[in-house]
Amino acid sequence: MSTVPITFFQRDPLEVAPELMGKLLCRRFEDGQIERYRITEIEAYCGETDKACHAHKGRTKRTEIMYHQGGHIYMYLIYGMYWMLNFVTENEGTPSAILIRGVENISGPGKVGKALQLDKSFYGKLLQPEDNLWLEDDGYHLPFQTTPRIGINYAGAPWINKPWRFEAK
DNA sequence: GCGTCGATCTAC
DNA sequence: TAGATCGACGCG
Numbered sequence: 001m002s003t004v005p006i007t008f009f010q011r012d013p014l015e016v017a018p019e020l021m022g023k024l025l026c027r028r029f030e031d032g033q034i035e036r037y038r039i040t041e042i043e044a045y046c047g048e049t050d051k052a053c054h055a056h057k058g059r060t061k062r063t064e065i066m067y068h069q070g071g072h073i074y075m076y077l078i079y080g081m082y083w084m085l086n087f088v089t090e091n092e093g094t095p096s097a098i099l100i101r102g103v104e105n106i107s108g109p110g111k112v113g114k115a116l117q118l119d120k121s122f123y124g125k126l127l128q129p130e131d132n133l134w135l136e137d138d139g140y141h142l143p144f145q146t147t148p149r150i151g152i153n154y155a156g157a158p159w160i161n162k163p164w165r166f167e168a169k
Numbered sequence: 170g171c172g173t174c175g176a177t178c179t180a181c
Numbered sequence: 182t183a184g185a186t187c188g189a190c191g192c193g
Contacts, residue, residue, distance in 0.1 A: 043176070045176075052176070053176090054176080057190085060189075060190080061189080062188085062189060062190090076176085076188090076189090077175095077186095077187065077188065077189095078175060078176065078177060078187095079174090079175060079177050079178080079185075079186070079187085080175090080185070080186030080187035080188080081177080081178085081185065081186055081187080082177050082178075084176065084177090086176090099176055101176085108177070108178070109176070109177070110177045110178060111177090111178080149176075150176070150177095151175085151176050151177075152176060154174095154175085
């Protein structure tokens with residue numbers, strides 16, 4: 001069992017994603033209680049050219065954090081009620097991120113944010129124990145498969161067809 | 170300043 | 182299949 005270092009995220013999201021599958025997402029709640037959730041479903045969003053990526057229209061207040069060093073947390077509100085959890089990848093100036101769509105026993109990105117009690121206060125924090133959200137590797141290897149991403153039809157081809165969603169098999 | 174809409178989920 | 186619910190963004 002070891003804590004995954006921030007540098008793990010400072011490379012191409014398509015390289016990080018397969019290694020992220022099966023890792024343990026750890027959360028320390030307000031009351032000090034610690035829970036661990038195995039990551040079972042994620043999606044990669046790759047830079048300004050990827051029309052499904054929020055950063056495809058450039059640097060804004062919301063997407064700003066995606067332009068920073070990998071290892072930061074990107075949170076955003078969707079449909080007025082769900083907080084989506086994302087991990088920033090790559091380095092300064094290269095916007096990309098990985099959306100956590102599901103963990104063991106919890107399916108759906110909206111439910112993950114709710115179960116882990118995450119909101120905008122986590123925007124811009126780092127994935128480290130000091131910030132109450134971090135990653136651990138227990139050596140477990142989770143079998144997975146890739147499929148197109150969900151809910152991004154507006155992006156059009158070829159982006160809707162990219163097999164950038166990873167799910168447990 | 171105002172209208173539109175989204176990387177969702179639940180219930181009718 | 183529609184409704185909840187709100188911040189970001191486009192338009193002007």
